[in-house]
Structure formats: C-alpha cells, structure tokens
Amino acid sequence: xxxxxxxxxxxxxxxxxxxxxxxxxxxxxxxxxxxxxxxxxxxxxxxxxxxxxxxxxxxxxxxxxxxxxxxxxxxxxxxxxxxxxxxxxxxxxxxxxxxxxxxxxxxxxxxxxxxxxxxxxxxxxxxxxxxxxxxxxxxxxxxxxxxxxxxxxxxxxxxxxxxxxxxxxxxxxxxxxxxxxxxxxxxxxxxxxxxxxxxxxxxxxxxxxxxxxxxxxxxxxxxxxxxxxxxxxxxxxxxxxxxxxxxxxxxxxxxxxxxxxxxxxxxxxxxxxxxxxxxxxxxxxxxxx
Amino acid sequence: xxxxxxxxxxxxxxxxxxxxxxxxxxxxxxxxxxxxxxxxxxxxxxxxxxxxxxxxxxxxxxxxxxxxxxxxxxxxxxxxxxxxxxxxxxxxxxxxxxxxxxxxxxxxxxxxxxxxxxxxxxxxxxxxx
Numbered sequence: 001x002x003x004x005x006x007x008x009x010x011x012x013x014x015x016x017x018x019x020x021x022x023x024x025x026x027x028x029x030x031x032x033x034x035x036x037x038x039x040x041x042x043x044x045x046x047x048x049x050x051x052x053x054x055x056x057x058x059x060x061x062x063x064x065x066x067x068x069x070x071x072x073x074x075x076x077x078x079x080x081x082x083x084x085x086x087x088x089x090x091x092x093x094x095x096x097x098x099x100x101x102x103x104x105x106x107x108x109x110x111x112x113x114x115x116x117x118x119x120x121x122x123x124x125x126x127x128x129x130x131x132x133x134x135x136x137x138x139x140x141x142x143x144x145x146x147x148x149x150x151x152x153x154x155x156x157x158x159x160x161x162x163x164x165x166x167x168x169x170x171x172x173x174x175x176x177x178x179x180x181x182x183x184x185x186x187x188x189x190x191x192x193x194x195x196x197x198x199x200x201x202x203x204x205x206x207x208x209x210x211x212x213x214x215x216x217x218x219x220x221x222x223x224x225x226x227x228x229x230x231x232x233x234x235x236x237x238x239x240x241x242x243x244x245x246x247x248x249x250x251x252x253x254x255x256x257x258x259x260x261x262x263x264x265x266x267x268x269x270x271x272x273x274x275x276x277x278x279x280x281x282x283x284x285x286x287x288x289x
Numbered sequence: 290x291x292x293x294x295x296x297x298x299x300x301x302x303x304x305x306x307x308x309x310x311x312x313x314x315x316x317x318x319x320x321x322x323x324x325x326x327x328x329x330x331x332x333x334x335x336x337x338x339x340x341x342x343x344x345x346x347x348x349x350x351x352x353x354x355x356x357x358x359x360x361x362x363x364x365x366x367x368x369x370x371x372x373x374x375x376x377x378x379x380x381x382x383x384x385x386x387x388x389x390x391x392x393x394x395x396x397x398x399x400x401x402x403x404x405x406x407x408x409x410x411x412x413x414x415x416x417x418x
Contacts, residue, residue: 029311029314030311030313030314031313031317032313079308079342082342083342083343102348102353103341103342103348103350104308104310104348104349104350104351104353104354107308107310107311107339107350108308108311108314142363145363145364146364148366148367149364149365149366150364150365150366150367150369150370151364151365152361152362152363152364152365153373156358156361156362157361157363159310159354159358159361160358160361160362160363161363162310162311162312162313163361164363165312165313166312166313166316239324240321243317243320243321243324244313244317246320247313247314247316247317247319247320248313248316249316250312250316251316251319251320253319253322253323254323254326255323258320258323258327259323259326259327260327262323262324262327262328263327263328266324266327266328267328268328268329268330270328271321271324271325271328271330272330275304275321275325275330275333
C-alpha cells in the first residue's frame with residue numbers, strides 16, 4: 001500500500017465514508033460522544049446498538065497480509081494521524097469533505113489499524129436499551145429529543161450537548177435549549193416511551209453538585225460493563241466507567257459525598273489498574289471496522 | 290528511567306493531555322484526581338490543555354466551535370430538517386463532480402512510496418514517540 005492510499009483511506013474513514021478498503025477502527029475517549037452516537041443510530045432505526053469498552057493494553061494483532069500476529073495493537077490519536085499523513089493536503093477532497101476533516105472533530109478519536117484480538121476479560125459491552133433502563137435519561141435529560149423535533153447532525157449535537165451540560169460564564173442561559181421531557185422505560189420490555197414530567201436530577205444546567213441519586217445511577221450504568229461476577233456476588237461497577245458517567249456535568253472538586261463514596265466502594269488497586277493507561281470506548285459499528 | 294518525570298511519563302503517557310473542546314474528558318480527569326485523594330493514590334499530573342494543532346489559526350478546537358457553532362442546536366423542526374437534507378444532497382453532488390474533474394485532470398495520483406510493514410512501524414513510532 002502506498003502512503004497516498006493510506007491518506008485517502010484514513011481521510012475517508014475520518015469522514016465516515018464506509019469504504020470497502022478501510023482497515024481502521026475508531027475508538028473514543030469521550031463518553032458523551034459515544035452515548036450521542038449510539039442514540040443517533042438508534043433514532044435512525046438501527047437495531048442492536050451497543051457500547052463497547054476495551055482495555056487497550058490487552059489487544060493484540062492477528063496475522064494478516066500487512067501484520068504479524070501477537071504484537072500489541074497500536075492506537076493512533078486521530079489528530080496525530082491527521083497531522084502525520086497530511087490528510088488535509090490531498091487534492092481530492094471536496095469542500096464538504098474539508099469541513100468534515102476539521103481537526104477539532106477528532107480530538108476525542110483514536111484509531112486502531114488492522115485486525116485485533118481481544119481477551120474476553122478486556123472487552124465489555126452493553127446495549128443502549130440496558131443503559132436507558134438503568135436511568136441514562138433520568139440522569140442526563142439533555143440527551144432527550146422532544147416529540148415532533150428532529151436531531152441535528154452528530155457533531156452539532158455534541159457541541160450543543162457540551163454547551164448545555166457544561167455552560168460557560170460567557171454563555172447566556174437563554175442561549176441554551178435543552179429537552180425538558182425525559183425518558184420512561186416501560187416494564188423492561190425494551191419499548192421506549194417519552195414523558196414530559198420528570199424533573200432533572202440537578203436543579204439546572206448551571207448547578208455544580210453531585211447527589212447520592214446520581215452516584216447510584218452512574219453505578220447502575222457502569223455495573224452493566226462489569227465482568228460476570230462470581231455466583232452470589234453483585235456486579236461491581238468498574239471505577240473508570242463510573243467516573244465517565246458521572247463526569248458528563250461539571251462537578252465540584254473534593255465533594256465530601258463523592259470522596260466518601262469512592263473510599264467506601266473501591267480499593268486502591270481499582271484506580272491503579274486504570275490510570276496507567278487510557279481506556280477507549282468504541283465509536284464505530286461493524287461497517288467502520 | 291532516572292527522574293520522577295521519567296516515571297510520570299511512563300505511568301501516564303499523554304494521559305492528561307486533553308483538547309479544550311472536550312469538557313467531559315477534563316471533568317473525568319478531575320474525578321480521577323478526587324479518587325486519587327479518596328484512595329490515597331499518587332496524584333496524576335495536571336491537565337495539559339491543547340487549544341489547536343499546528344500554527345494555523347483555523348485549526349483551533351474550541352475557538353472554531355465558538356466561531357462556527359455558537360448557536361449549536363440540540364434539535365430542529367421538521368421543516369429545518371428537510372431544508373438541511375436538501376442542502377446536504379446538493380453539497381454532496383458538488384463534491385462528487387469536483388473529484389471526477391480532478392480524476393480526469395490526473396491530479397489524484399497517489400504518491401508511490403511503498404507503505405510496507407517497516408513504514409507502518411516507523412509511522413507508529415513517530416506518532417507515539
């Protein structure tokens with residue numbers, strides 16, 4: 001393969017073109033992006049949407065025409081790939097492609113190349129329905145789209161969600177529109193109903209707090225990603241995923257209720273196991289692999 | 290590995306580098322810091338906030354979001370949706386015709402450097418290093 005072919009392949013992958021000759025798979029460091037992406041696919045009627053979390057240190061290559069087996073899989077930050085391959089300089093991109101290839105869109109994206117093998121202990125996934133049934137919309141009603149409205153594009157949605165969830169001082173609260181309706185799960189059969197009366201857990205987009213209920217909901221959702229527990233034991237919510245779910249709003253530093261929760265529910269080794277490297281969340285579906 | 294900095298880089302390779310348009314990742318790292326306090330684990334380094342890539346002003350992250358998407362919408366009406374869909378189709382067609390023209394003019398030739406395994410490895414080292 002020539003460098004030029006790699007440039008075109010990587011660029012088309014970053015543009016979500018779903019070309020056949022695509023050897024990349026995308027991952028994300030942003031739980032916000034991943035949730036919105038999977039919700040978007042679900043809104044378009046795609047079945048079986050799920051979120052997959054891997055331990056990137058545990059992936060190894062398999063033998064193909066371009067790789068040998070058993071080596072640790074390399075993960076390339078999207079921005080570094082964009083920069084080192086000079087993707088933006090290829091003359092074949094149209095105006096719309098150049099908009100799509102703006103580097104700010106890849107700040108959360110990490111790509112692996114080729115086929116990888118993942119030990120089952122390092123691979124955790126959960127369906128969207130499961131997360132919804134555990135209170136995703138109760139905790140973050142901003143993700144809900146009211147009846148009669150249509151979603152904006154994925155990137156615009158992500159920017160708008162960040163503006164709603166993390167308002168800055170220079171943004172007037174009147175500028176921020178977000179859903180006041182929220183989600184009700186009907187009797188565990190996976191059907192979704194949309195209600196309008198549920199009050200957000202935080203008193204408003206500007207609130208800076210952590211409630212006991214939010215920590216319980218984040219734990220419930222993170223528990224879905226736990227490895228199968230031994231018989232008779234409850235599934236333990238992985239610490240880093242719990243923190244990702246809790247971190248979708250501004251939180252005060254050193255909140256006593258949070259410090260107490262962590263010291264009561266986790267051991268040092270739970271934290272040490274994850275801060276020695278970053279864990280990525282799958283943002284692709286099979287067609288992007 | 291000789292200094293504390295070396296150890297830090299080994300333990301946290303680019304772990305706390307975060308783009309300025311990802312507040313959720315910054316917040317996650319702050320919760321990790323509070324967890325370090327709660328569990329008595331060595332504190333991770335401060336965030337290194339990245340505002341853009343390269344020297345071109347148009348390749349900034351948050352600043353470009355502010356310029357282009359200050360009024361980003363969470364949702365739109367049916368009629369706005371239909372308008373955007375029509376506009377999207379028009380732009381897609383323009384892109385296709387531009388690519389076809391460049392193809393005819395012979396401007397889409399790929400460089401001939403072979404990207405065999407050693408080259409992929411070198412690329413990986415350059416990016417990771």
